[in-house]
Amino acid sequence: MISAQNITKTYDQRVLDNVSMAIPAGQTVSLIGPSGCGKSTLLRIIMGLIPADSGTVEIAGEKMHSDNMLKLRRKMGYVIQTGGLFPHLTARENLTLVTNFLKLDPDAVEQRIEKLTSLTNIDPALLERKPEKLSGGQAQRVSLMRALMLDPPILLMDEPLGSIDPLVRHELQNDLRSIFRELKKTVLIVTHDLGEAAFLGDSISLMQSGRIVQEGTIREIIDNPASEFVEQFVNAQRSPLEDL
Numbered sequence: 001m002i003s004a005q006n007i008t009k010t011y012d013q014r015v016l017d018n019v020s021m022a023i024p025a026g027q028t029v030s031l032i033g034p035s036g037c038g039k040s041t042l043l044r045i046i047m048g049l050i051p052a053d054s055g056t057v058e059i060a061g062e063k064m065h066s067d068n069m070l071k072l073r074r075k076m077g078y079v080i081q082t083g084g085l086f087p088h089l090t091a092r093e094n095l096t097l098v099t100n101f102l103k104l105d106p107d108a109v110e111q112r113i114e115k116l117t118s119l120t121n122i123d124p125a126l127l128e129r130k131p132e133k134l135s136g137g138q139a140q141r142v143s144l145m146r147a148l149m150l151d152p153p154i155l156l157m158d159e160p161l162g163s164i165d166p167l168v169r170h171e172l173q174n175d176l177r178s179i180f181r182e183l184k185k186t187v188l189i190v191t192h193d194l195g196e197a198a199f200l201g202d203s204i205s206l207m208q209s210g211r212i213v214q215e216g217t218i219r220e221i222i223d224n225p226a227s228e229f230v231e232q233f234v235n236a237q238r239s240p241l242e243d244l
Helices: 038-046 069-073 091-100 106-119 124-128 136-148 166-183 195-200 218-223 229-237
Strands: 002-010 013-024 030-031 054-059 076-080 155-159 186-191 203-208 209-214
Touching: 002 038, 002 209, 013 030, 013 054, 013 209, 030 038, 030 091, 030 195, 038 054, 038 076, 069 106, 076 136, 091 106, 091 124, 091 136, 106 124, 106 136, 106 166, 106 186, 124 136, 124 155, 136 166, 136 186, 195 203, 195 218, 203 218, 203 229, 209 218, 209 229
Parallel strands: 030 186, 030 203, 076 155, 155 186
Antiparallel strands: 002 013, 002 054, 203 209
16 A cells, blocks of 8 residues: 655755665554654655655555645545644634535535544534644544545554653553554554554564664564664663563
């Protein structure tokens, strides 16, 4: 469903260095690594938000280029860390911004909203509030609803739970995993948290300095680290409680 091949990107320095990855339909891949390793840049290139210096991106077998970028982007829902809701619009208006632009049937849109409020466990009454009146967890649920409004086959998530307090984050992690399993969409989720990556992902791609250094399940990565960096990254994320 997603194929990125030989992607490079340079700003002041090389951010992505000949990166390739492929995600089968219906699978969830967690893209993880330390800050500055290039994981968010790779996701944005796959989304078509920024261009690669070289390499190709294919979505459902179709190579992305300037002529079809908008069409392919509509196959991808996108969720960012802060939710990205427009502050001057209510939650409902955020949800219907694209559907109004596309002139979709209002009754069908309302049915979609009802389905998504149930799916994301959010009180429909909250949709009349503006983002400033929503908690972080509520805003992120609305952001997820917005990403799913057009029922895209692909969901891209960039640190979606990074700014949420631990108790709400734990609840959202459980809800996200249930949603992934129910919808069976192709998901690429960027996170810096190894436990979250293991909980949400069918597999993990670990990045270091613009390259993917190991791919596999959490057990494969723990039991057979491909390098000293991988071993150090895993050990650094062990819970301090494990040592008590």
